[in-house]
Amino acid sequence: MEGMITRKKKIVVIGGGFAGLNFVKHVDLKQYDVTLIDRNNFHCFPPLFYQVASAGLDPASICFPLRRELRKLHSPGLAFNMGEVKRIDVAGKAVYTKEECVGYDILIIAAGTTNNFFNMPQLEKSVYTLKSTSEALRCRNDILDILEKAALEKNHEVQKRMLNFVVIGGGPTGVEIAGAIGEMKRYVLPREYPSIPQDNMSITILEGSDKLLGAMSDQASRQALRDLDSLMVKVRLGTLMKEYDGSTVKLATGENMPARMVIWTAGVTGVPFQIDGTDISPVGRGNRFEVDGYCRVKGLEDVYALGDIALMTADPAWPKGHPQLAQVAIQQGRMVAKNLNAAVNAERDGDTVRLAAFRYKDKGSMATIGRNRAVVDMKRFHLSGFSAWLAWMFVHLISLLGMRNKLTVLINWIWAYFNYSTSLRLLIHPCRYPLRRRWMDD
Ligand SMILES: Cc1cc2nc3c(=O)[nH]c(=O)nc-3n(C[C@H](O)[C@H](O)[C@H](O)COP(=O)(O)OP(=O)(O)OC[C@H]3O[C@@H](n4cnc5c(N)ncnc54)[C@H](O)[C@@H]3O)c2cc1C
Numbered sequence: 001m002e003g004m005i006t007r008k009k010k011i012v013v014i015g016g017g018f019a020g021l022n023f024v025k026h027v028d029l030k031q032y033d034v035t036l037i038d039r040n041n042f043h044c045f046p047p048l049f050y051q052v053a054s055a056g057l058d059p060a061s062i063c064f065p066l067r068r069e070l071r072k073l074h075s076p077g078l079a080f081n082m083g084e085v086k087r088i089d090v091a092g093k094a095v096y097t098k099e100e101c102v103g104y105d106i107l108i109i110a111a112g113t114t115n116n117f118f119n120m121p122q123l124e125k126s127v128y129t130l131k132s133t134s135e136a137l138r139c140r141n142d143i144l145d146i147l148e149k150a151a152l153e154k155n156h157e158v159q160k161r162m163l164n165f166v167v168i169g170g171g172p173t174g175v176e177i178a179g180a181i182g183e184m185k186r187y188v189l190p191r192e193y194p195s196i197p198q199d200n201m202s203i204t205i206l207e208g209s210d211k212l213l214g215a216m217s218d219q220a221s222r223q224a225l226r227d228l229d230s231l232m233v234k235v236r237l238g239t240l241m242k243e244y245d246g247s248t249v250k251l252a253t254g255e256n257m258p259a260r261m262v263i264w265t266a267g268v269t270g271v272p273f274q275i276d277g278t279d280i281s282p283v284g285r286g287n288r289f290e291v292d293g294y295c296r297v298k299g300l301e302d303v304y305a306l307g308d309i310a311l312m313t314a315d316p317a318w319p320k321g322h323p324q325l326a327q328v329a330i331q332q333g334r335m336v337a338k339n340l341n342a343a344v345n346a347e348r349d350g351d352t353v354r355l356a357a358f359r360y361k362d363k364g365s366m367a368t369i370g371r372n373r374a375v376v377d378m379k380r381f382h383l384s385g386f387s388a389w390l391a392w393m394f395v396h397l398i399s400l401l402g403m404r405n406k407l408t409v410l411i412n413w414i415w416a417y418f419n420y421s422t423s424l425r426l427l428i429h430p431c432r433y434p435l436r437r438r439w440m441d442d
Helices: 018-026 046-053 065-071 133-151 156-161 172-192 218-230 326-349 386-399 403-418 438-442
Strands: 009-014 032-038 042-044 063-065 078-082 087-088 095-097 101-103 108-109 113-115 164-168 201-204 233-236 243-244 250-251 255-258 261-264 268-270 274-276 289-293 303-305 310-312 365-368 376-379 383-386
Touching: 009 101, 018 032, 018 065, 018 326, 042 065, 042 250, 046 133, 046 172, 046 386, 063 065, 063 255, 065 078, 078 250, 133 172, 156 164, 164 172, 172 201, 172 218, 172 233, 172 365, 201 303, 218 233, 218 376, 218 383, 289 303, 303 383, 365 386, 376 386, 383 386, 386 403
Parallel strands: 009 032, 009 108, 032 078, 087 274, 108 303, 164 201, 164 261, 201 233, 289 310
Antiparallel strands: 042 063, 087 095, 095 101, 113 268, 243 250, 250 255, 365 376, 376 383
């Protein structure tokens, strides 16, 4: 009716990762009010967490403030609220964080995944993980701490025990972090830690299946084995970890392996939520929300799930669901935004809405194993070695948010390529005045 003011629908987005942020950037902010909620006030770039963990990059180079990113969209109806959503009430159409309750007309769940310890809760306390910037930083600080302490140790047997690194999982993250620690052993130890003989440090990948990089080609997998070997990383295929008590890894075979640091990259599970106001359980395999071909959560009204947390089996090429990759999240974010734009326009014009179902455009996959070495699988060709490494660097650089971040990362990589020193190996312990006890006692 002419002259009548209609309220804009409110969309709440949980998670400002690849899926959530791409959704916000493509949804029509003139037609919808949008509130983005994230537990961090920054967007981060998980493919480079392993470089933060191995002191190759500083966290600020791979993170970008969400408020700054949203400001660029110049929309008064767009808000960012920092908070961790724990509860979703689908009957009352509201989400809850510790600080507030936010109502919605349409809910977008794009919270990604967290670590899966496969019913071994004791691992949560003893292993290192790489699912967030904070986890990568913890890993980096403790690697540097271990190296400094080992450098003071005169007894070689004790020194060896202090320098046993075990990586669980031979997927891209496991291969990349093991390769990066291998580079530290090969290039950094002799230059900066002369009191640690190279042979006293050991890095081992344990992989349950019979190949590395299981989702990639056999060629990529074989090349990764060769590259890791040249970085003095041992790989044990068909080997399952059963337990880890903080100093010894127990294998399924009964064998014991000493391990000072275990980095767990073996599994992920959807971020858990308490869902109220419905009798149905919307989550399926991998604790992912089951969605139809348009990312609508099955059985729930006006609720969408995108990215890693969504399980879609309606895409004919991916009947078991899509791989949990950045490109899937980005493409789903854009697709759902476009569909919601089409829906609101059709409603306004009294037309029938024509929605596009999601079809994943696979742009290939890649992993890097130290400098000059990477593997790239594209639909029609495979690359390895230097050319793959250049391709890997290019793709990661253009995918980073913010020109400053792109430039810092590029300069860092060029600098580290020609001389292995980086000031990022500084070990700065947070403290406050008056100094905490540990500083007086240590
Ligand atoms: C170490 C590592 C390496 C990877 N390497 C690659 C790679 O090389 N190539 C590739 O394609 N993919 C890679 N991936 C996978 C890729 O990062 C994911 O597929 C992608 O990030 C999924 O995007 P998303 O938006 O679904 O989730 P995410 O990017 O994980 O974003 C989720 C967001 O939700 C927020 N959040 C989570 N829970 C809550 C909550 N309860 N309340 C509020 N906010 C919440 C988080 O803070 C985060 O900002 C890697 C992942 C990891 C962990």
